[in-house]
Amino acid sequence: MDFVIDKEKCIHCGQCIKDCVSGIIEFNDDNFPYITDENRCIKCQHCLAVCPTGALKIFNKNPENSELTNNFPTDEQLLNLIKSRRSYRHYKAENISKDLMDKLKNMLKYPPTGCNFHKLHFSIIEDIEVMDKFRDMTNSKIKKLFSTKKLSSIVNKFSKYKDAFLNGEDVIFRDCPHMIVVSSPINAPCAPEDAIINLSYFELYAQSLNIGTLWCGFAEICLKVFPDLCEYLEIPDGYKPMYVMLFGLPDIHYTRTVQPEGYQITSVNNKPIKMSLLKKIKRYFWNFIR
Ligand SMILES: Cc1cc2nc3c(=O)[nH]c(=O)nc-3n(C[C@H](O)[C@H](O)[C@H](O)COP(=O)(O)O)c2cc1C
Structure with missing residues (x-):
């Protein structure tokens, strides 16, 4: 070494x-x-x-x-970035600049991976024309699915959006010019976590560059159901697509932050644990159910 x-x-x-x-x-x-x-x-x-x-x-x-680690944003700046992050569903019909695309691509190698496995794969659609092609391919497959009523569980997931979809609204890709797909090797020790962490960093960094993003659960389902889409995206053998994020220049501006309800937070105190067998069984169930 x-x-x-x-x-x-x-x-x-x-x-x-x-x-x-x-x-x-x-x-x-x-x-x-x-x-x-x-x-x-x-x-x-x-x-x-x-x-x-x-x-x-x-x-x-x-x-x-290496760069010296002394140039952090202030806590206020970072919190403001986190609070101001939004899911964008309106995009300009244009490519982001090469400079911005390079910045985004360069960031991908920094987020952590379990056991430092560091073997994610990214498929990025950098050109709006390729995105249009991918969108058309996917949407026509979904249309076919609706007409044949095969794979009804998947059709059900889309059912809320079916009418809008059939009316030609791009309910899946939101007319977005770019897409990033993160895939993990199937033997990665923390395959889903690595991928989601990476896109979470991507989302915030994109926001700092005034690039909008959208987590796209629908597209992720499509990749799993239509394997030829994985082939089109050149996802390597032995890799599983984990998540999809759309991104591009926003065609909408959020002037202020939202006001979400807080979560349950427990401040843990030192105390003895008393637990019935039934409660233990329930805990196992909750801990291991998907
Ligand atoms: C894992 C995940 C998957 C999502 N999938 C979709 C999706 O397929 N389509 C969509 O329009 N929004 C999707 N969203 C966005 C959420 O609907 C969004 O976060 C929510 O509406 C709150 O808006 P905000 O992100 O601006 O706070 C997804 C969000 C997450 C975290």
């Missing part, structure tokens, strides 16, 4: 040893860190990130190419 210590810069602080999640960094006889068992490395690069003097290179990543 490529784990190189710059002996001029290392101050022997042991931060890399302390923070290694696999516990595989130790001091050698000269008091410089080294890796004891590279097979257990999860490639998180925490050792590179935590080193205060930039003395540690791993996987050929030079600390000089």
